Each structure stands twice: as structure tokens, then as C-alpha cells.
Amino acid sequence: MTATILTLATESLGDRSYLVHDGEVAFVVDPQRDVDRVLAMADEAGVRITHVLETHIHNDYVTGGFGLAQRTGASYHVNADDPVSYERVPTRDGDLIQVGSMTVRAVHTPGHTFTHLSYVLEGERPAVFSGGSLLYGSTGRPDLLGAEHAPVLARHQHASAHRLAELPHQTVVMPTHGFGSFCSATATTADATGSTIGQELRINPALTQDEEEFVEAILAGLDDYPAYYVHMGPRNLEGPAEPDLSSPARADKAELRRRLDAGEWLVDLRTRTAFAAGHVPGTINLGLDGQFSTYLGWLIPWGAPLTLLGSTPEDVAEAQRELVRIGIDRPAAAATGEPREWTDGPLATTPRATFGDLALVRHHRPVVVLDVRRASEWRDGHVAGATNIPLHELVDRIEELPEGEVWVHCAAGYRASAAASLLARNGRRVVHVDEAFTEAATSGLELEAA
Known part of the structure; x- marks a missing residue:
């Protein structure tokens, strides 16, 4: 029987998990912490989860793999070289995993981490669950284990992509990262819906550039990643249990x-x-x-x-x-x-404006323009005279802002609202420029690039 692949997207983190079944039994690749979602998917399909496969020790989320294996009694496959503190099926390059009528082959694909594995579903309709290795038009970033490892891991990533490129061209590529995740080396994959090895051979820099060109480009393009990532790897090595999702205490x-x-x-x-x-x-x-x-x-x-x-x-x-x-x-x-x-006191409001409003007000009085986009976004173009403090640095750098009323913007409005609330909490007079940055070009504001 042909295997059925079901995708479980976690859009807020830019990640995907997969449940693959033959009509009776199933394996799950890279499940998120809230395993009730994948359990519901298995129930709806009428299948039993017997195997859980981890492509790598994740740096962007707490895995649900251990908890899911504990709940279902499934075999939990983790690279044999990962120093985990729990029982698992130690898995190595070339290992064959039989799940009902389905055969899965483990392939060592270092680059995102040193011990990264991809899993190839063999058969007439092959697929590769590539985790943080080969993504849609990109690869996983090589610096999450520390900047000192990035050059070596970037070279591994290039080699791993070429190893996966040896699979049949019709092999469907099923990555975990690359849908807005900060684990992606570039931001070009967020809107992709699917791909094959044949397509990646045509568009993926890891497969169209030579090693030196690829390594230089990937290292130069690395941007900041969330600070909480540093806590994810250690937590995943411990074997995190299922979470408590009961309601928190109510506050009056x-x-x-x-x-x-x-x-x-x-x-x-x-x-x-x-x-x-x-x-x-x-x-x-x-x-x-x-x-x-x-x-x-x-x-x-x-x-x-x-x-x-x-x-x-x-x-x-x-x-x-x-x-x-x-x-x-x-x-x-x-x-x-x-x-x-929530309060007996007066409520606060935040003035909202457009880039056109900002252009007008700057003709009449000086204001502080704060751009809370990331440095890479800033370099591509910004309002002349603006100050750039990325949102994730604002808590520690808020005292760097000049005195005066602050007009804050980002790329679309979400981050600027968070920044405006942080500024107001610190006693600053703030206006939220709630408009797409693309509108700045026709607002009358002068723009410049770094």
C-alpha cells in the first residue's frame, strides 16, 4: 500500500511535523511539544503510532518526541551520537527502519547540527524528511551551535545537500524548518508549498553553487536568532515530558x-x-x-x-x-x-499614524524615528535619520534613544506595536507608525540604504 503523508504545520514557529502511515501503523517526524494535535490526526486516520523519528536535537522548540513516545509506546529514534539522558533507539547512517509496510532509511546529513539525520521513505513514491538540512530553496542555518562552528557546519551543509541530491529526482522534500522559521539560513522559503529533489537541483544555492561560493554566501547572510534558542537544546537532551495545558490561576x-x-x-x-x-x-x-x-x-x-x-x-x-x-x-x-x-484606573491609548503622517510632522517639529526591524532589513533601506534598535534588543538598549517623542515602525506594524508598548512602559511619548514599510517610499520621506 502507498504511504500517506500528513503535514502538521506550526505556523507561528515556521515549522512542520509529519505523520506518515500505511493505513494501519504510522511514524511521526519531529513532533511539536503539544502532541495532542498529532494524536488527534492519528485517531482521525485510524492508525497507530509505532515510531517517532527525530531529525536532530532542535534549537527552536521543545520537542514532543519523547512525550509522544512515552504516551504511545512508540520506538523513539534519535541519533546514536546525541548525548541524551533517556532511553532511545540509537540510530545511525544507513539504518533501515521498518514501519508496517513502509521502509525508512536514515541518512546522516550534518550541517544544521553535527548529528543531523534525514529520513528517506523508500518505495514507488519516495520522500525525504530533511529536517533542518535541505529546505525549500535553502538550507538550515549552520550557526546555532555557536559561531565558531558555523564555517565547518556550512561546509557540511553543502555536502549533505549534495548527498540528498543523489536521491531520485521525483523524491518529495519534506523539511521541518523553512516556513518562516529562524532556523532557515535565508528568508526565501517562507511561501513555498512543496518541492522535489529535481526542483531543488535547479533552485537551491546549496546545489547550484560550488562549496566556496555557498559557504561565503551563507555565512554572510546569517542574521540574529531568538535568544530563547539557547535553552532549547539542553531541554531536548533531557527528554521533555508532555506539557500541562490546564488553565492558569485567574488574577483580579x-x-x-x-x-x-x-x-x-x-x-x-x-x-x-x-x-x-x-x-x-x-x-x-x-x-x-x-x-x-x-x-x-x-x-x-x-x-x-x-x-x-x-x-x-x-x-x-x-x-x-x-x-x-x-x-x-x-x-x-x-x-x-x-x-x-483589569484595572480601576484610567486606560491608556497609543496614537497610530502612517508614514505620510510622519513625513508631515517632521516638517513642523523634530521627532525621534525608531526602526525596530532587524539589522539586515535596515541595511536594505530605511528612513533617513532614523535610529535602528531591533525589537529584540530594545529592552536592553532603550536608554540609547534620544529624548523626545518617538515615532516607531517596523515592516508591517506587529513589532512596532510591541516596541511602542515597551517604550510607553518606560515613560516615553510614543506614536505607532502602523503601516507597511513599503509605503514609506511614496510618503515623502527620504530613504537611504546602509
Whole structure:
């Protein structure tokens, strides 16, 4: 029987997991921490999960592999050379894994990590689960184990891509990363929906460039990655259990006030437009409609108490699910409803504007223009005279901003709202430029490139 491949996307992290079955039994590749999703998928398909395959020790999320194997009794396949602290099936290059009528071959493909494995589903319709090795039009980045390893791993990545390129051209490529994940070496794969080895041979730099050209380009193009990544590898080596997704303790107005006064993080999960219209002073806006967990995990001091503020209990539950995937297991508290239910004091608002408004105001008075995009985005073009402090650096560098009213923008508005809330919490007068940066070119503002 032909194998069926089901994809489980985690869009907020830019990752995919896979459940592959023959109608009776299944294997799962790189499951996320909230394993109830893949269990539901298996139930719907009427199959039993017997094997869990890990391509590598992940740096961008806490794996659900160990918990899923514990729950189902499945064999848990992890590279034999990974120094894990739990029982697993030690897997090496060339090992054949029989899952019902399906045969899977492990292939050592270092580059994203030294011990990275890809898994080739053999048969008439072959597929390769390439993890953080061969992505759509790219590869996984080689610097997550430390900048000192990046040059060597970049060379490994090139060689691994060429090894996978020896597979039949019709082999379907099924990567874990590359859909907006910061584990991707480039940002060119976010919109791709599928690929084959034959297609990658035509478009992937790892397969169209020689080794020196590829290594030079990939090292030059590396950008910052989320600070919480440093905690993911060690956690995954320990064998993380299934998360507790039960509701956090509810906080009333008095407790919310106490937590704010203590300098804790109270995160408003609503959209930036709702937040701008009215919010509790001192709260931080990171809406569920953007890369919520990525930027919260990047910004908040690791282990700091966190309170979630959502319109509904479902919003809080969604935020919890996002957070356990990056190892933030239990919020200190939560509150739901509307901002007027969270405080007895007056609500704050955030003025919103366009780049055209910014161009006009600069003709009349000086203002501070803060661009919170990443350095690579800044170099491609920015408003003349603006200050660049990437959002993920703002907490530590906020004192560098000149005095005066701050007009803050990013590429589309999400990061700028978070930055505006951080600035307001620090007593700054702030205006949120809530418009796509592409509109700046026709706004009357002078633009320049680094």
C-alpha cells in the first residue's frame, strides 16, 4: 500500500511535523511539544503510532518526541551520537527502519547540527524528511551551535545537500524548518508549498553553487536568532515530558496591579488595533495574530513571571499552547475580558499614524524615528535619520534613544506595536507608525540604504 503523508504545520514557529502511515501503523517526524494535535490526526486516520523519528536535537522548540513516545509506546529514534539522558533507539547512517509496510532509511546529513539525520521513505513514491538540512530553496542555518562552528557546519551543509541530491529526482522534500522559521539560513522559503529533489537541483544555492561560493554566501547572510534558542537544546537532551495545558490561576484587578508594580510582564494578547484603542498602562502588546511566542520568548527575561491578558479563555489557552512549544510552561496568572475589567484606573491609548503622517510632522517639529526591524532589513533601506534598535534588543538598549517623542515602525506594524508598548512602559511619548514599510517610499520621506 502507498504511504500517506500528513503535514502538521506550526505556523507561528515556521515549522512542520509529519505523520506518515500505511493505513494501519504510522511514524511521526519531529513532533511539536503539544502532541495532542498529532494524536488527534492519528485517531482521525485510524492508525497507530509505532515510531517517532527525530531529525536532530532542535534549537527552536521543545520537542514532543519523547512525550509522544512515552504516551504511545512508540520506538523513539534519535541519533546514536546525541548525548541524551533517556532511553532511545540509537540510530545511525544507513539504518533501515521498518514501519508496517513502509521502509525508512536514515541518512546522516550534518550541517544544521553535527548529528543531523534525514529520513528517506523508500518505495514507488519516495520522500525525504530533511529536517533542518535541505529546505525549500535553502538550507538550515549552520550557526546555532555557536559561531565558531558555523564555517565547518556550512561546509557540511553543502555536502549533505549534495548527498540528498543523489536521491531520485521525483523524491518529495519534506523539511521541518523553512516556513518562516529562524532556523532557515535565508528568508526565501517562507511561501513555498512543496518541492522535489529535481526542483531543488535547479533552485537551491546549496546545489547550484560550488562549496566556496555557498559557504561565503551563507555565512554572510546569517542574521540574529531568538535568544530563547539557547535553552532549547539542553531541554531536548533531557527528554521533555508532555506539557500541562490546564488553565492558569485567574488574577483580579488587585493582583494585576501588584504584578505591574513589581515590574512583572503582563502581556496583552489582543490585536495591535485593539491595544492602541485602550489598554492597561504598563502592559506589553504581543498579539496572537503575529509571531507571538517567538518575540515574547526573545524579549522576556528567561524564567520571569508572566501574566496573560486575553479577550477570551480560548485566547489564553492558545497563548499557553504557543508558549509550551518554546519551554515557557506555566504562566503565573491570567485574566480575560476587556481592559476596563483589569484595572480601576484610567486606560491608556497609543496614537497610530502612517508614514505620510510622519513625513508631515517632521516638517513642523523634530521627532525621534525608531526602526525596530532587524539589522539586515535596515541595511536594505530605511528612513533617513532614523535610529535602528531591533525589537529584540530594545529592552536592553532603550536608554540609547534620544529624548523626545518617538515615532516607531517596523515592516508591517506587529513589532512596532510591541516596541511602542515597551517604550510607553518606560515613560516615553510614543506614536505607532502602523503601516507597511513599503509605503514609506511614496510618503515623502527620504530613504537611504546602509
